[in-house]
Amino acid sequence: MRRRVAFLFLGETLLIPHLFPIVEALAGLDPGLPIDLWVATSVHEDLLTRWTAEFRSVRIRRAPGFRTVRASDGRNPPLPPKLPILLRLVPYLLRTPVAVCAEQTSLWIPRVLPWLPTRFVKTSHGVGSMSARDDRRRMAAFHTLVPSEQERRTYLDRGMAPERIIATGYVKAAFRQRTPAKALFADERPILLYTPHWQAHRSSWPAWGRAVVEQLGAQRDWNVILAPHQRLVETAPEVREVLAGVSGLPHVHVDLDSFAMVDGSYTAVADLYLGDTSSQLIEYLVRPRPALFLDPAGRDWRADPGYAMWAAGEVVTDLADLAPAIARAPERHAGFLAAQTRTAADAVGDTSGAGAGRAAEEILRVLAMA
Template sequence: MKAAPIAFLFLGETLLIPHLFPIVEALADARPDLPLDLWVSTSTHEQLLAGWTAHLPQVRLRRAPGFRRLAATTPGERPILPSKLPMLLRLAPRLARTSIVVCAEQTSLWLPRAFPWMRTRFVKTSHGVGSMSARDDKRRMAATYTLVPSEQERATYLARGMAPDRIEATGYIKAAFRQRTPARALFPDALFADNRPVLLYTPHWQAHRSSWPAWGPQVVDQLRRQRDWNVILAPHQRLIERAPELRETLARVADLPHVHVDLDSFATVDGSYTAAADLYLGDTSSQLIEFLARPRPAVFLNAHARAWADDPAYAMWRAGEVVDDLADLLPALARAPARHAEYATTQRDIASAALGDASGAGGARAAEAVLRVLANPGPHR
């Protein structure tokens, strides 16, 4: 009898794709006989995944109810998503006929939380890391099995009551994503006219955690006026949605030869810019942890005047100088390379603790975990 398919939900932002697709590849390699259904919400998702799965005969791309066909765009350009909850409700009867659903966000876990009698087992994989990751959402407990990058991250869920046999540390799955925009296509000649070091500014998307609402335009203005650094401005997709003034602010500097603005392409989410940058400037975004997998200088913006030194939520700020006054920003950037030796060991410790194994083996380990869930038809929640 033909095996029931394993479903992967590519319904949310494209930033989730690199955290999910390595599991697809590893499963396809380990079990060529196992059908894999990749449910997509837009033609952008479909276009990306079609190019990467054309050689995998057991993979089927499926359009979720409410699928949105977008006008012709650059491959990977940030899509406008259909409403996810109506899509999930319409998709639920089809998912009920699958053995396992793999997702990378909490919204999809409304299904097992709202319909606990569903026999389909949900495997949730992480997409954010670091001391500020949100872990208290009750939907997370509805997953049959949870995949996290590190033992440190696993411990945070155990402390919240998750059963030890329902959560596993696999290593950082995104490190196994092979479809990143090649560095040679980004850096340096394709972006900048000269070979200055590259700074990446990535404010968090949530206002209470972000430097953007209070300081963002002033930071951009200071980066516009200086000439020691080439600058990449590639904000989080959700910040672009929540801060409508951001597009206009960045448009005013987009034509400068030492500034590269990217608001929509897949390179903003696939790890290309964190790989290309020489210095990270930000606040509390989990992209810092990804950046620190290869330690480099970092500078943090304390736009909310936090008393952060003894706050475990701000543990990542031990990885570089913290700017409390915007008048100190450019001096802090100037001294960051020379001061990096002070922070390099701490950076390695932070990255190792948060990411676990970042060698690229996480996708295969996650696939093995999915197969163990598949082989165990016992109680699922």
Template sequence: MPIELWVSTSVHETLLTRWTAPFPTVRIRRAPGFRVVADDGSGRNPVLPAKIPMLLRLLPYLRSGATVVACAEQTSLWLPRLFPMRAKFVKTSHGVGSMSARDDPRRRAAALTLVPSELERQTYLHRGFAPERFVATGYVKADFTHRTHTAPPFADSRPVVLYTPHWQQHRSSWWRWGAEVVRRIVADGRYNLIFAPHQRLVEKAPEVADLMREIGDLPHVHCDVDGFAMVDGSYTGAADVYLGDTSSQVIEFLVRPRPCVFLNAGGRVGGRSELRDVGLWGSGWRRCGCRRCVGPGSVGAREICEGSGGVRRAIARGGRRGCGSGCGEILRLLEATPAR
């Protein structure tokens, strides 16, 4: 079966050419607006061309030659939502968590959406989405094997703490506690620290880059804000303890269950909507933001609230079928689509 992978930069072209070498039916193609980027081979995410103009220029190719189009983000779904297309779009996930934008109208433009668990599938069905358009396949990304780091990026064997604060302020621990948390872990000296916040956090909080420059050369600190290792499972695989707030990377971390600590900097401890949004916190220990637990203006330890293992249950409900199951669903869609 011929498969075309459209890429936007030379960095992605090089990576995908290497990764797909064993598959002779895969062809790497340069999208309109393709950008050649200087690459030193260190695995840095390049600056991307503007996505909407690129998609609009790619539209004629997809309308004339594609039967099924697979994408891992919502922006591409503007095409089937706004334009008549014979190609069927399949939406998969580049991350997973309890706070994805499930009500976005673009999601209804996908002929098929692959979700990581039956629990996640039910959240769409409760919103009135067609059941036949949502399939629980397991977490596809868990099958990815081309990690940047196959071992922790440190010279010694101290326990590794991974801190991944969310980029949205109302969901993040960064603005209230983040810098102090990082400095305390670094000063303590008993742990190796991987500080790898969401890439968009630097856009909202430029002081993150200042802190990285301050601590980045220490032997027990590894900072990253634009590397492929942030998204290929390297850090979630290498860490011994997950420290965060509402980032969905905890799902990847708990594929191999280990301790989690969640920072409730916004005091999101009351109300059904808050608990639904932070359903991830059932997987570990939660630092409450209320006065009873931490006191006014303090990050110091007082009490830690134990969770109930909810994320691991969600993973179990989704099964461990992963990539193979997702490919099978795409093949079934192809077989059901009339030939041109």
């Protein structure tokens, strides 16, 4: 097969910052290497075309089933069905030694077609104690790239061969195309970011979401960014109506669609994180700051390793205590600083941005084996 690498940008735009820094690093390490970026929609195409103009060997390719959508500003688009896209991609991948993806769905190809000569490299996007690691498709990847040694150990414990799981550092730390987010509000106040998870069993939204939004809209001590997980609207369509009720307030910024939701802009600018189990917390804790967690179910979370991240801040189990908890979070932060530092370091390892380069080097190593 001809020397070539394919990157699969077939999922939500939230995956782009976990993949694109590797594209940049790979194009820099091996400027003559043909790199195909397979895209599912015109939103992906517009963003990646803008960022790859300087790389002559990088080509944007429309995946079979490509969808043209009206949005051209990075808003998360409706995606075409992924399994038909993957099936129709197989003839193209037969001529490609290495394919790189950031989600499990693409790993159906090597799982169902293990004879395919293409070697799949899977890079992480979700991190932290709640990440799903038991999906059997993950075992079909030729190599898996994770951010930290702790994360690597979780896969070794599940039986993955040591030579197939590599800790690189946090790739998204190298993403340079963030949306400026500092000028969102007219008045200078500290900024609170509320990011409930999209899966109901992990999220504070079903039980408390509406009430939390009402409280945040009614208070005036904080500027508020309401930017829940990108997929929450799919599972809880009432989110748009609830957030629309406060979107006109001068101290509230609502975002359910833009690329800023997923590129790290809001976690970078926030002074207080309010959420539940989203991996955005780990991204936020790379620079430790106050955090609060919402637990409507009153879980025995200290006995569950899946909730280890909640050691990084106060856990609110009574909605009546939310406002006082927000008020005291800055002064109590020092008591959580050590846990925050440990949580971030364990989950994402090196956050200098060097992870993208290490991932690119690993891809070249896999390419040399093909």
